[in-house]
Amino acid sequence: xxxxxxxxxxxxxxxxxxxxxxxxxxxxxxxxxxxxxxxxxxxxxxxxxxxxxxxxxxxxxxxxxxxxxxxxxxxxxxxxxxxxxxxxxxxxxxxxxxxxxxxxxxxxxxxxxxxxxxxxxxxxxxxxxxxxxxxxxxxxxxxxxxxxxxxxxxxxxxxxxxxxxxxxxxxxxxxxxxxxxxxxxxxxxxxxxxxxxxxxxxxxxxxxxxxxxxxxxxxxxxxxxxxxxxxxxxxxxxxxxxxxxxxxxxxxxxxxxxxxxxxxxxxxxxxxxxxxxxxxxxxxxxxxxxxxxxxxxxxxxxxxxxxxxxxxxxxxxxxxxxxxxxxxxxxxxxxxxxxxxxxxxxxxxxxxxxxxxxxxxxxxxxxxxxxxxxxxxxxxxxxxxxxxxxxxxxxxxxxxxxxxxxxxxxxxxxxxxxxxxxxxxxxxxxxxxxxxxxxxxxxxxxxxxxxxxxxxxxxxxxxxxxxxxxxxxxxxxxx
Amino acid sequence: xxxxxxxxxxxxxxxxxxxxxxxxxxxxxxxxxxxxxxxxxxxxxxxxxxxxxxxxxxxxxxxxxxxxxxxxxxxxxxxxxxxxxxxxxxxxxxxxxxxxxxxxxxxxxxxxxxxxxxxxxxxxxxxxxxxxxxxxxxxxxxxxxxxxxxxxxxxxxxxxxxxxxxxxxxxxxxxxxxxxxxxxxxxxxxxxxxxxxxxxxxxxxxxxxxxxxxxxxxxx
Numbered sequence: 001x002x003x004x005x006x007x008x009x010x011x012x013x014x015x016x017x018x019x020x021x022x023x024x025x026x027x028x029x030x031x032x033x034x035x036x037x038x039x040x041x042x043x044x045x046x047x048x049x050x051x052x053x054x055x056x057x058x059x060x061x062x063x064x065x066x067x068x069x070x071x072x073x074x075x076x077x078x079x080x081x082x083x084x085x086x087x088x089x090x091x092x093x094x095x096x097x098x099x100x101x102x103x104x105x106x107x108x109x110x111x112x113x114x115x116x117x118x119x120x121x122x123x124x125x126x127x128x129x130x131x132x133x134x135x136x137x138x139x140x141x142x143x144x145x146x147x148x149x150x151x152x153x154x155x156x157x158x159x160x161x162x163x164x165x166x167x168x169x170x171x172x173x174x175x176x177x178x179x180x181x182x183x184x185x186x187x188x189x190x191x192x193x194x195x196x197x198x199x200x201x202x203x204x205x206x207x208x209x210x211x212x213x214x215x216x217x218x219x220x221x222x223x224x225x226x227x228x229x230x231x232x233x234x235x236x237x238x239x240x241x242x243x244x245x246x247x248x249x250x251x252x253x254x255x256x257x258x259x260x261x262x263x264x265x266x267x268x269x270x271x272x273x274x275x276x277x278x279x280x281x282x283x284x285x286x287x288x289x290x291x292x293x294x295x296x297x298x299x300x301x302x303x304x305x306x307x308x309x310x311x312x313x314x315x316x317x318x319x320x321x322x323x324x325x326x327x328x329x330x331x332x333x334x335x336x337x338x339x340x341x342x343x344x345x346x347x348x349x350x351x352x353x354x355x356x357x358x359x360x361x362x363x364x365x366x367x368x369x370x371x372x373x374x375x376x377x378x379x380x381x382x383x384x385x386x387x388x389x390x391x392x393x394x395x396x397x398x399x400x401x402x403x404x405x406x407x408x409x410x411x412x413x414x415x416x417x418x419x420x421x422x423x424x425x426x427x428x429x430x431x432x433x434x435x436x437x438x439x440x441x442x443x444x445x446x447x448x449x450x451x452x453x454x455x456x457x458x459x460x461x462x463x464x465x466x467x468x469x470x471x472x473x474x475x476x477x478x479x
Numbered sequence: 480x481x482x483x484x485x486x487x488x489x490x491x492x493x494x495x496x497x498x499x500x501x502x503x504x505x506x507x508x509x510x511x512x513x514x515x516x517x518x519x520x521x522x523x524x525x526x527x528x529x530x531x532x533x534x535x536x537x538x539x540x541x542x543x544x545x546x547x548x549x550x551x552x553x554x555x556x557x558x559x560x561x562x563x564x565x566x567x568x569x570x571x572x573x574x575x576x577x578x579x580x581x582x583x584x585x586x587x588x589x590x591x592x593x594x595x596x597x598x599x600x601x602x603x604x605x606x607x608x609x610x611x612x613x614x615x616x617x618x619x620x621x622x623x624x625x626x627x628x629x630x631x632x633x634x635x636x637x638x639x640x641x642x643x644x645x646x647x648x649x650x651x652x653x654x655x656x657x658x659x660x661x662x663x664x665x666x667x668x669x670x671x672x673x674x675x676x677x678x679x680x681x682x683x684x685x686x687x688x689x690x691x692x693x694x695x696x697x698x699x
Contacts, residue, residue, distance in 0.1 A: 172650050208594075
């Protein structure tokens with residue numbers, strides 16, 4: 001097999017994982033980690049220009065191309081952030097060198113699993129990849145080995161496996177539905193084949209399959225009421241992992257759901273998947289918005305905010321149609337960038353303050369102006385205020401919903417407003433007021449954080465027409 | 480397919496559901512472990528029988544994996560863990576036996592109603608296999624929620640996976656990728672759990688999930 005970009009996206013993280021597991025020196029491995037994610041990003045970008053034809057197992061099209069570039073980009077910036085973060089964890093003794101070695105290897109395995117899930121052309125292979133991603137993140141969440149970390153990892157493991165189990169059952173049902181039409185064997189599990197023939201599948205079987213898939217992968221997306229693992233896993237793991245979980249893994253699970261939604265859309269007699277996703281999305285949004293008020297832990301606060309935003313994205317894709325899909329895609333991208341930037345800031349803040357308790361940090365703009373203001377910009381962005389990117393996407397979601405289903409739009413706006421108020425309430429006590437907690441100098445790498453925020457700002461002010469056209473094209477694919 | 484082929488496949492799948500019920504009310508860890516081994520054994524027999532009647536030799540591999548890993552290696556290893564942790568006393572339950580059994584019956588009825596209704600088109604054997612498989616999956620879930628001991632939750636999870644393997648083998652001609660991967664992921668999952676159990680022991684001196692729950696969440 002000749003080496004092409006698609007192979008690179010999978011092979012580089014896999015080889016890097018093996019290398020990082022074998023090398024003992026953590027300074028070298030931390031840089032190797034960055035090098036590997038850089039190479040992967042370059043490969044992913046080159047997929048835009050030249051892509052291999054879909055094979056029996058792997059596939060690149062416009063839809064997953066977008067996801068791959070987003071995943072590898074955030075994977076790359078997070079690895080840069082993780083350089084200084086992990087350095088500090090080593091210096092403070094929270095992690096020992098063997099654990100750091102393990103962490104770096106797992107980081108690459110996670111990148112491999114997410115890329116594989118995105119490029120898989122086979123529903124079984126995609127399931128395996130998502131399972132692998134789940135297992136690696138379980139190990140990463142438990143890496144600090146404190147009471148809380150172990151409990152979070154255990155909870156994530158149990159809930160995640162049950163979700164994954166239900167998703168496998170749904171996958172088997174899809175195969176059962178496809179078999180009478182397409183015959184036995186690999187064809188009946190291949191996206192490119194399934195989509196062309198789905199119109200002839202048994203609709204009842206497809207319906208049941210989608211319910212299982214929605215519950216299964218929905219657990220991984222963090223949709224309420226299946227979200228219970230998410231805040232714990234985000235709060236107790238290392239912060240780079242929180243950033244990758246929020247910014248990427250939730251998207252990957254959502255991508256799986258979108259693929260199956262496209263399958264159902266082809267079959268006229270099957271149930272419309274939209275309303276189910278709209279319901280779960282709105283439920284997550286409103287629930288998470290109210291939950292934001294009682295948070296005492298800064299990472300939990302933003303974990304709930306992720307549930308809220310995944311709710312909005314699921315809602316937008318559930319509404320469907322070119323505008324709502326466009327808004328959903330844009331919102332997902334903006335959320336990934338903004339939320340990981342916030343977690344970069346939060347990671348450094350928690351390190352300088354030595355705690356994640358909101359009550360123990362205050363007056364951040366005075367003690368650490370750069371971190372404080374970066375956090376403020378991040379929260380302003382995530383709250384959806386103009387002129388940042390999330391404002392654009394939220395505005396599109398809301399306005400397109402008002403045109404089609406005003407009642408739903410009222411619930412949507414209500415949820416968003418409740419969430420915004422809660423975020424600003426908390427932000428106020430973190431960023432302003434009397435300085436509390438230690439005010440030592442931060443050993444921080446600000447570049448990834450500001451790069452993300454700059455992108456979000458740029459997208460809010462001016463979207464290049466080429467990018468708009470690209471998103472419109474993908475939104476059209478989603479139907 | 481001859482009548483007897485169908486009957487045996489039916490018998491084995493039904494037996495699996497029955498053993499799931501047995502698991503529900505075991506109140507000692509050793510007994511639970513033995514019943515789980517029997518569960519895996521019946522699964523292996525069922526998969527092997529499917530391999531025979533579908534004339535699909537690759538399914539024998541799946542059967543062998545079920546037999547060696549799930550019926551032998553995992554129960555033996557868990558047995559050792561239980562001894563080492565010194566937790567061979569009674570299992571504490573969240574709900575009583577009667578309630579659990581009633582809930583289990585309800586779940587089996589539910590899966591029959593759902594699966595038999597939506598699979599008119601499929602062959603009778605595949606239909607019933609799928610209905611049985613969903614029952615086993617749901618009973619595994621029920622077991623996970625009614626137990627609070629970490630070891631028995633793991634066993635509940637593994638019997639859930641057994642149901643998934645039953646479903647995958649019942650779907651005629653499903654590519655090998657999936658079965659092998661299921662087996663492998665169970666193995667991986669088991670290793671993960673093993674590590675966790677030891678870490679949990681290291682840190683809390685208990686595997687009772689309810690105690691772990693006390694450490695949860697919001698720092699005050």
